[in-house]
Amino acid sequence: xxxxxxxxxxxxxxxxxxxxxxxxxxxxxxxxxxxxxxxxxxxxxxxxxxxxxxxxxxxxxxxxxxxxxxxxxxxxxxxxxxxxxxxxxxxxxxxxxxxxxxxxxxxxxxxxxxxxxxxxxxxxxxxxxxxxxxxxxxxxxxxxxxxxxxxxxxxxxxxxxxxxxxxxxxxxxxxxxxxxxxxxxxxxxxxxxxxxxxxxxxxxxxxxxxxxxxxxxxxxxxxxxxxxxxxxxxxxxxxxxxxxxxxxxxxxxxxxxxxxxxxxxxxxxxxxxxxxxxxxxxxxxxxxxxxxxxxxxxxxxxxxxxxxxxxxxxxxxxxxxxxxxxxxxxxxxxxxxxxxxxxxxxxxxxxxxxxxxxxxxxxxxxxxxxxxxxxxxxxxxxxxxxxxxxxxxxxxxxxxxxxxxxxxxxxxxxxxxxxxxxxxxxxxxxxxxxxxxxxxxxxxxxxxxxxxxxxxxxxxxxxxxxxxxxxxxxxxxxxxxxxxxxxxxxxxxxxxxxxxxxxxxxxxxxxxxxxxxxxxxxxxxxxxxxxxxxxxxxxxxxxxxxxxxxxxxxxxxxxxxxxxxxxxxxxxxxxxxxxxxxxxxxxxxxxxxxxxxxxxxxxxxxxxxxxxxxxxxxxxxxxxxxxxxxxxxxxxxxxxxxxxxxxxxxxxxxxxxxxxxxxxxxxxxxxxxxxxxxxxxxxxxxxxxxxxxxxxxxxxxxxxxxxxxxxxxxxxxxxxxxxxxxxxxxxxxxxxxxxxxxxx
Amino acid sequence: xxxxxxxxxxxxxxxxxxxxxxxxxxxxxxxxxxxxxxxxxxxxxxxxxxxxxxxxxxxxxxxxxxxxxxxxxxxxxxxxxxxxxxxxxxxxxxxxxxxxxxxxxxxxxxxxxxxxxxxxxxxxxxx
Numbered sequence: 001x002x003x004x005x006x007x008x009x010x011x012x013x014x015x016x017x018x019x020x021x022x023x024x025x026x027x028x029x030x031x032x033x034x035x036x037x038x039x040x041x042x043x044x045x046x047x048x049x050x051x052x053x054x055x056x057x058x059x060x061x062x063x064x065x066x067x068x069x070x071x072x073x074x075x076x077x078x079x080x081x082x083x084x085x086x087x088x089x090x091x092x093x094x095x096x097x098x099x100x101x102x103x104x105x106x107x108x109x110x111x112x113x114x115x116x117x118x119x120x121x122x123x124x125x126x127x128x129x130x131x132x133x134x135x136x137x138x139x140x141x142x143x144x145x146x147x148x149x150x151x152x153x154x155x156x157x158x159x160x161x162x163x164x165x166x167x168x169x170x171x172x173x174x175x176x177x178x179x180x181x182x183x184x185x186x187x188x189x190x191x192x193x194x195x196x197x198x199x200x201x202x203x204x205x206x207x208x209x210x211x212x213x214x215x216x217x218x219x220x221x222x223x224x225x226x227x228x229x230x231x232x233x234x235x236x237x238x239x240x241x242x243x244x245x246x247x248x249x250x251x252x253x254x255x256x257x258x259x260x261x262x263x264x265x266x267x268x269x270x271x272x273x274x275x276x277x278x279x280x281x282x283x284x285x286x287x288x289x290x291x292x293x294x295x296x297x298x299x300x301x302x303x304x305x306x307x308x309x310x311x312x313x314x315x316x317x318x319x320x321x322x323x324x325x326x327x328x329x330x331x332x333x334x335x336x337x338x339x340x341x342x343x344x345x346x347x348x349x350x351x352x353x354x355x356x357x358x359x360x361x362x363x364x365x366x367x368x369x370x371x372x373x374x375x376x377x378x379x380x381x382x383x384x385x386x387x388x389x390x391x392x393x394x395x396x397x398x399x400x401x402x403x404x405x406x407x408x409x410x411x412x413x414x415x416x417x418x419x420x421x422x423x424x425x426x427x428x429x430x431x432x433x434x435x436x437x438x439x440x441x442x443x444x445x446x447x448x449x450x451x452x453x454x455x456x457x458x459x460x461x462x463x464x465x466x467x468x469x470x471x472x473x474x475x476x477x478x479x480x481x482x483x484x485x486x487x488x489x490x491x492x493x494x495x496x497x498x499x500x501x502x503x504x505x506x507x508x509x510x511x512x513x514x515x516x517x518x519x520x521x522x523x524x525x526x527x528x529x530x531x532x533x534x535x536x537x538x539x540x541x542x543x544x545x546x547x548x549x550x551x552x553x554x555x556x557x558x559x560x561x562x563x564x565x566x567x568x569x570x571x572x573x574x575x576x577x578x579x580x581x582x583x584x585x586x587x588x589x590x591x592x593x594x595x596x597x598x599x600x601x602x603x604x605x606x607x608x609x610x611x612x613x614x615x616x617x618x619x620x621x622x623x624x625x626x627x628x629x630x631x632x633x634x635x636x637x638x639x640x641x642x643x644x645x646x647x648x649x650x651x652x653x654x655x656x657x658x659x660x661x662x663x664x665x666x667x668x669x670x671x672x673x674x675x676x677x678x679x680x681x682x683x684x685x686x687x688x689x690x691x692x693x694x695x696x697x698x699x700x701x702x703x704x705x706x707x708x709x710x711x712x713x714x715x716x717x718x719x720x721x722x723x724x725x726x727x728x729x730x731x732x733x734x735x736x737x738x739x740x741x742x743x744x
Numbered sequence: 745x746x747x748x749x750x751x752x753x754x755x756x757x758x759x760x761x762x763x764x765x766x767x768x769x770x771x772x773x774x775x776x777x778x779x780x781x782x783x784x785x786x787x788x789x790x791x792x793x794x795x796x797x798x799x800x801x802x803x804x805x806x807x808x809x810x811x812x813x814x815x816x817x818x819x820x821x822x823x824x825x826x827x828x829x830x831x832x833x834x835x836x837x838x839x840x841x842x843x844x845x846x847x848x849x850x851x852x853x854x855x856x857x858x859x860x861x862x863x864x865x866x867x868x869x870x871x
């Protein structure tokens with residue numbers, strides 16, 4: 001690929017961003033563009049798109065950060081042999097993500113949702129020669145894939161309950177869904193999809209694992225866009241599903257636990273990228289938690305924090321890439337004193353880090369203040385939410401310090417190579433993101449008017465206009481902010497002690513990733529065990545299962561049926577009874593003999609005896625056929641047995657088989673008894689009898705039925721015998737050809 | 745007498761099934777023969793028995809006497825016998841061929857399609 005062409009995706013993305021940006025005005029004014037095409041008419045599925053405030057904020061993030069990432073990637077991987085592949089996958093991902101956030105049809109949304117899952121799998125496994133990358137990719141795929149299936153089920157249930165798949169129509173339904181009988185399964189399924197995608201506890205482990213991806217990919221998918229798809233989904237569904245205890249508590253609890261736990265894990269890391277991954281999980285937890293809070297401030301907090309986080313986190317991820325490139329490592333313990341050799345990187349890290357820590361006048365400060373206001377306004381449990389937010393924010397301040405300060409000041413450890421700032425193509429993007437965090441902080445009205453308020457209206461329709469301000473006067477959030485800074489400073493100072501404590505092996509019990517791996521391994525073991533059991537390659541097992549199932553079916557019908565099994569008493573003729581006993585005795589001989597010859601003879605007796613029965617009871621043609629066939633059977637069996645080795649002696653009585661066989665036989669006998677207990681219905685026979693001579697000119701009714709009324713059936717029978725003969729010949733000849741060659 | 749035949753069919757079915765589960769090719773074939781005989785007896789008994797009165801239309805009459813045997817199950821059994829014979833002939837050829845190729849008449853050792861498990865490197869085989 002020509003070098004210049006590698007910048008094409010960045011240019012296209014920037015154009016897309018600008019196009020979305022020019023829609024901002026109309027959308028803020030309430031003119032929401034929509035497009036739709038019929039897709040699957042019979043199911044009412046449309047390819048529908050709609051750009052309301054919530055969609056637009058995500059579309060802007062995806063395209064804006066996308067443009068920066070594409071530029072960064074082309075420079076970062078300059079001359080890399082797989083650059084084209086990487087850019088293609090990133091572009092596919094960007095398209096899926098844009099489709100996801102603009103879709104207005106639940107099924108359309110799901111299709112794009114799965115698109116992001118698949119492209120994420122391919123991107124995480126980009127370094128597919130590395131086992132670690134492959135494992136991480138698979139883990140991410142399984143976790144988000146299972147969540148995707150749950151989501152699909154949830155969306156289909158919603159579609160059935162709501163009578164439409166159009167998300168904009170579902171949002172207007174009020175509490176139709178909340179009062180439906182399927183509400184609880186719907187919420188569980190939808191939240192399962194959202195929680196897996198957005199790495200909420202206990203599914204949080206896949207996100208740090210996904211850091212095996214190249215740094216630009218992590219910055220794009222796993223901080224700014226894809227992992228927020230779950231947040232988007234929850235926000236999108238809030239009008240239709242929100243407001244109930246289940247919704248509020250589910251989001252608040254899982255969000256809070258994720259937030260605090262991820263912050264703790266972030267402080268434990270020494271790899272800057274992993275640390276950022278955990279802070280991303282923390283941010284996602286915070287977003288979920290505030291989506292659960294049904295107050296105006298919580299929603300405003302969500303909308304603002306979305307933008308804040310996307311900017312500083314993408315900038316920081318890219319900064320880690322700069323450090324990796326410029327200083328050759330991203331281990332925080334090997335970095336220090338880089339302020340002089342990498343001044344531009346330091347600037348970016350500082351700007352983004354200050355926003356992350358929430359210092360004024362950065363946008364992060366406004367975001368944090370809003371979070372506290374939202375936390376205090378949460379109806380259900382303000383103290384719990386506020387405490388969780390305070391703890392997590394304090395740890396965020398410390399983590400920001402670790403990322404933005406510690407690599408640049410202090411002693412210079414021996415780095416693998418002399419550090420210097422990378423080229424402008426790499427740092428221009430993150431610099432822009434970091435500066436935007438400052439710019440929006442200084443002019444929050446812009447953000448409020450065009451982004452935050454339209455978004456809030458989408459999540460919680462009918463909310464009054466909210467102004468964003470840097471200075472709110474001295475109030476509780478400000479006090480909380482000050483406490484946060486103090487606590488964060490203390491944590492940063494104690495970072496070595498804390499990290500050492502957290503890294504003690506006794507800490508934290510069993511990591512979720514280990515549980516996942518163990519679960520996956522045991523699932524594989526179960527799968528191979530069940531496959532080996534059910535399809536073990538043993539004919540006897542197959543036969544036992546088949547007969548057992550048949551037996552159970554027959555007895556099941558007997559037990560369910562209310563028909564009487566008591567037949568009419570009947571006369572027993574002596575001579576036929578003797579023949580029947582002879583047949584039974586011969587069959588018994590076949591059963592127990594160890595001699596082929598005895599068995600063969602006894603079989604002959606069985607067949608001949610049955611022919612006799614046919615003769616007694618007026619079935620002359622059947623008897624003739626039976627004798628002929630029985631003779632043939634005995635002859636060809638005899639021919640075959642000569643070629644087969646002697647029958648192995650059977651010494652053991654197989655009790656289990658006997659049980660199955662007996663139950664099966666008794667079941668069949670009772671089927672006949674049940675038939676006999678019913679009055680006989682002669683209508684079909686009477687038709688044949690009446691039609692035999694006038695219509696078919698035959699006096700033997702059985703023959704007429706065979707060759708005339710059911711001639712087609714007889715033709716089929718002839719065909720079956722012919723096919724059996726051809727197949728038999730084929731099998732026998734193939735055996736002869738095989739003889740010359742190798743063992744199969 | 746139908747009840748006697750019902751019991752006989754049950755016994756033949758049980759014997760056939762037991763033989764088929766033995767895992768030996770020859771016994772399996774014997775079981776198959778018993779099973780197909782049993783099926784015919786089932787159909788015959790279910791159609792009711794009539795002693796020595798075959799379903800013919802006598803000379804001069806247009807329809808048979810109402811007392812004749814039921815013709816329908818007889819026609820069905822005729823088909824079943826022939827099909828059963830085709831099945832047995834094919835099964836025999838297959839058995840013979842299997843013995844030639846695989847060198848065994850123990851059915852559980854005929855595992856060309858589902859070979860016994862080959863342990864993989866990542867996992868220990870478990871029972």
